[in-house]
Amino acid sequence: MTPATPVEEAPILEAVDVSLRFGGVRALTDVSFAVRRGEVFSIIGPNGAGKTSMVNCISGRYRPTEGAIRYRGQDVTRLRPNRRAAIGIGRTFQNLALFGHMTVLDNIMVGRHHLMKRGFLPGMLYWFGGAQREEIEHRRAVEAIIDFLEIQQVRKTIAGTLPYGLRKRVELARAMALQPQLILLDEPMAGMNLEEKEDMARYILDLNEEWGMTVLMIEHDMGVVMDISHRVMVLDFGRKIAEGTPEAVLADPQVRRAYLGEADETIPEAVPA
Amino acid sequence: MDAMTPAGDYRTSYRADMTIMATRNSRIALAVGIVLACAAPFVLDGYMLDLLINIGIFGIAALGLNILVGFTGQISIGHAAFFGFGAFASAYFHEHGVAVALAIPLAGIATAVVGLVFGLPAARLKGLYLAIATLVAQYILEDFFARAQWFTGGVAGRMTEPPSLAGWVAGRPESYFYVVLVAVIVMFGAAANLMRTRDGRALIAVRDHYLSAEMMGINLAYYRMLSFGIASFYAGIAGALYAHYRLFVSVEAFTILFSIQFLGMVIIGGLGSIAGSLMGAAFMVLLPEVVEGLANLLTGSAIDRALRLGASISFLREMAIGAAIIVFLVFEPDGLARRWRLIKAYWKLYPYSH
Numbered sequence: 001m002t003p004a005t006p007v008e009e010a011p012i013l014e015a016v017d018v019s020l021r022f023g024g025v026r027a028l029t030d031v032s033f034a035v036r037r038g039e040v041f042s043i044i045g046p047n048g049a050g051k052t053s054m055v056n057c058i059s060g061r062y063r064p065t066e067g068a069i070r071y072r073g074q075d076v077t078r079l080r081p082n083r084r085a086a087i088g089i090g091r092t093f094q095n096l097a098l099f100g101h102m103t104v105l106d107n108i109m110v111g112r113h114h115l116m117k118r119g120f121l122p123g124m125l126y127w128f129g130g131a132q133r134e135e136i137e138h139r140r141a142v143e144a145i146i147d148f149l150e151i152q153q154v155r156k157t158i159a160g161t162l163p164y165g166l167r168k169r170v171e172l173a174r175a176m177a178l179q180p181q182l183i184l185l186d187e188p189m190a191g192m193n194l195e196e197k198e199d200m201a202r203y204i205l206d207l208n209e210e211w212g213m214t215v216l217m218i219e220h221d222m223g224v225v226m227d228i229s230h231r232v233m234v235l236d237f238g239r240k241i242a243e244g245t246p247e248a249v250l251a252d253p254q255v256r257r258a259y260l261g262e263a264d265e266t267i268p269e270a271v272p273a
Numbered sequence: 274m275d276a277m278t279p280a281g282d283y284r285t286s287y288r289a290d291m292t293i294m295a296t297r298n299s300r301i302a303l304a305v306g307i308v309l310a311c312a313a314p315f316v317l318d319g320y321m322l323d324l325l326i327n328i329g330i331f332g333i334a335a336l337g338l339n340i341l342v343g344f345t346g347q348i349s350i351g352h353a354a355f356f357g358f359g360a361f362a363s364a365y366f367h368e369h370g371v372a373v374a375l376a377i378p379l380a381g382i383a384t385a386v387v388g389l390v391f392g393l394p395a396a397r398l399k400g401l402y403l404a405i406a407t408l409v410a411q412y413i414l415e416d417f418f419a420r421a422q423w424f425t426g427g428v429a430g431r432m433t434e435p436p437s438l439a440g441w442v443a444g445r446p447e448s449y450f451y452v453v454l455v456a457v458i459v460m461f462g463a464a465a466n467l468m469r470t471r472d473g474r475a476l477i478a479v480r481d482h483y484l485s486a487e488m489m490g491i492n493l494a495y496y497r498m499l500s501f502g503i504a505s506f507y508a509g510i511a512g513a514l515y516a517h518y519r520l521f522v523s524v525e526a527f528t529i530l531f532s533i534q535f536l537g538m539v540i541i542g543g544l545g546s547i548a549g550s551l552m553g554a555a556f557m558v559l560l561p562e563v564v565e566g567l568a569n570l571l572t573g574s575a576i577d578r579a580l581r582l583g584a585s586i587s588f589l590r591e592m593a594i595g596a597a598i599i600v601f602l603v604f605e606p607d608g609l610a611r612r613w614r615l616i617k618a619y620w621k622l623y624p625y626s627h
Contacts, residue, residue: 114490124467
């Protein structure tokens, strides 16, 4: 599949020489890259390569020890995580992080938090402070996402009781409800069967092309990554070893080494599909 | 658990889908319940009304604690101190010329401010550490009550007056009942509204998964503090209602045991359930009555002679409360609210259990 979105040149996200250390452990070392607006950008790499650490630096869970993260030209390295939602960065988690006791609908409505204005007082008064009107407005937006991800039937189900594949989808819905310009997906297809993966790949393409979100994705399934990404970055032991189009990255000898080990350079089919 | 909506219940607007009471029958039941409650003073005697008033007052305070513990996932073992602060504050305001009807909400706001101050650690602490921090609030406030004569009347306590409106004085249980009824409806309605709007969802999100809540744009420190503020506001209102009912507020009343009773109400009623808060309060108020009734029934029997029930009735009441909390923690951690849902579900499906 060839990526169809016209890709603008101005980067929406830049990481400049980002290093992250936990005591003596170097999770990331001088990683620099730029994600262009409208792209599907994937980060791949073996286990423990620092992919999730990188995403955590972007979403604000971790603060890089050195280096800077720039989002739309603004330095966000030290910005608090909850402020990043408001400027348009949304994310999903590798290990499910839904609000387990809330309904699916409420989970997604939480995503609208930063777009809503009515606080606890109008909330308590409900009918008199505009809270009801605001709820209905945002409910409409949430229903559009529910329709898009085809989760109408579980709208009122408690999120913690859903099967795994659906929970992943609800988490995507919640991140989409933020109306992010940049959406970070941490292994959106982990643990899914082929059919679910195909569905998810289609959703990711649609939210990139139709909803206009720039996607930064971590994924292990090479087939999916190579099919839907515009560009790919490869991390190994916290260092960037390659970046470029899927074809170029696949052909890179360093990447082959990282995935297959030093001795196996002679194997012709380098990366499992 | 999925909401059990009956067949044929089609909602055609978002507005209809967001109501507090999901079905027509539940709305009718609520209306009938309120009408019956309004009729209570004409039917019940003073003693029964006194019990109902206590359930209402403690129910409001328990709801506040439930917003903090059940909905936000924080902990507080100083709730009775805030309840007490509300009682003294309202009596104090009234003595300085504020009408009772105004002194009660003012006391609620004052208590909320105090609660926010003691809630400051909540922005950073969790679990056991926060429990200790709120324990500190309990003892600091108790000490303050004993020393601040200007505010509390010191060891002598403080007298106050019942609410009055244009010559009508709500000084007896028959009339004060309506004051509490209105307060209960307003406070429970406000909490139900809160939980179906932005900030209520934010509180629950903080409880369920604070890391992803933060990623969704929720300011954790703000909402943890806010929860303390709201909980204290409810405690303050309840305390103020208590003061103008008993007409005398004593510094010894608001001990840590009382705080633990509030926690008991919340656990027994159901953590994270609005209606459960009232059920828990009712349970805690009625349980001692039931125990006493049982003891009276057994008067003169062999058991009575062996255990001397009449003499040890006060211990028995305390023990019954403790035992009830343990029984609920073991057998029904989700409280009476869940039991009630199960009973409703059972009748809906009867006679087929699946």
